[in-house]
Amino acid sequence: MPTDAHQKVMSLGSHTGDAHRHGRHVRPRTWGRTLLALLIACGLIGGGLYAAMNFIGLDQNMVREKCMAVVGSESYTLSPEQASNAALISAVATKRGLPERAAAIGIATSMQESKLTNIDYGDGAGPDSRGLFQQRPSMGWGTEAQVMDPAYAAGRFFQELETFDYSAMALTEAAQKVQRSAYPMAYAKHEGMAKAFSAPLTGNAVSALNCTLRAADSAGSPAKVEAALREATGITNAVVDGPRLKVPAKGKQGWAVAQWAVANAGVMNTESVSYAGLVWNRAQGAWVSAATTDGYVIIQSATP
Structure with missing residues (x-):
């Protein structure tokens, strides 16, 4: 009398034989798991690339000043x-x-x-x-x-x-x-x-000079900016107001001072320069429309 194990083997052989007789091939059912693994791998690669791109975007060392x-x-x-x-x-x-x-x-x-x-x-x-x-x-x-x-x-x-x-x-x-x-x-x-x-x-x-700079690595000094401006231009009535230097100026002189300040923003750790309805700042590296103080160039130093 056949044992239970023998009956199971016979049954398996019978099913296999049926599959061959009907022209079908028996394959291991692994394609679903393979596809899932591929999708997971693609997700990990894509996520890694996204993270890397964002890291590069945030890495200030990649900014060409x-x-x-x-x-x-x-x-x-x-x-x-x-x-x-x-x-x-x-x-x-x-x-x-x-x-x-x-x-x-x-x-x-x-x-x-x-x-x-x-x-x-x-x-x-x-x-x-x-x-x-x-x-x-x-x-x-x-x-x-x-x-x-x-x-x-x-x-x-x-x-x-x-x-x-x-x-x-x-x-x-x-x-x-x-x-x-x-x-x-x-x-x-x-x-x-x-x-x-x-x-x-x-x-x-007007607003024809722009600088692209990394984020300031230390605080700027309005007093230092005032001293440099005085030596270079002879302007003596600029006023230090907290982290800002307020330079009374109009017209052509104002634009000369404002663009002098932008050109010196890197060495002076300046965060922004505003004049005549426009402001330059490190974040954008360009002159954009903004509310400004009439009759003054405002040079804002970076703060801790």
Whole structure:
């Protein structure tokens, strides 16, 4: 007599035989589990990518800091350090009563000589050349400490520029007459950039200078901003009001100050600059419409 185990085996064989006789193949029922596993894997990958993208978006180290000036259909980019020095050169020119053209010549010259950075070594002009304009103490430009002071160096450059009529000269010719470089035509290639930055920095272009910056890593100092503004522009009636600096200004002067402040936002840890119905802030990196204080440029420092 067959045992129960034997009957189960016989029964299984019988079903299998029926399946073969009817042309059907018996497959393990694993496709459902495979599909589920694939869906879970895709979900995990998609979630991981989404999280990574959001992490990158929030990672401030991925932000490329830059300052941009636009003139017509052309745009030019400088680093925040370079933009700050371009702003100082333009401010010194304005303080001396010089036109935008002089500021453009100064910016182009410094770009050629030092990449608009205050370097403490000679960069081809001579073994003792220093600073924004690579001025040489041995050639009568001042002491080493003086030519390393950006405000002094810019003032000294313009002092020399004012000794002749540069207004009718090509930019590279005017720069060469001051610098007496071994490469007299080298300044010409920086003319477009210099004009693009000198226009807003002298107040002749409205909201044409923007900076893209990371979030400030420390608090700014309105007192420090006031001191820098006073040295560069000669403005002495700015008022510190908590984390803000209020600068009385109107029209062209207001836009020169406002865009000077944007160009210096990186080095000064400035959060926003507002003037004449517009505000620039770090979060957007652009000028947008906003309520502003009439007759004042408001420079808001970053807070802890």
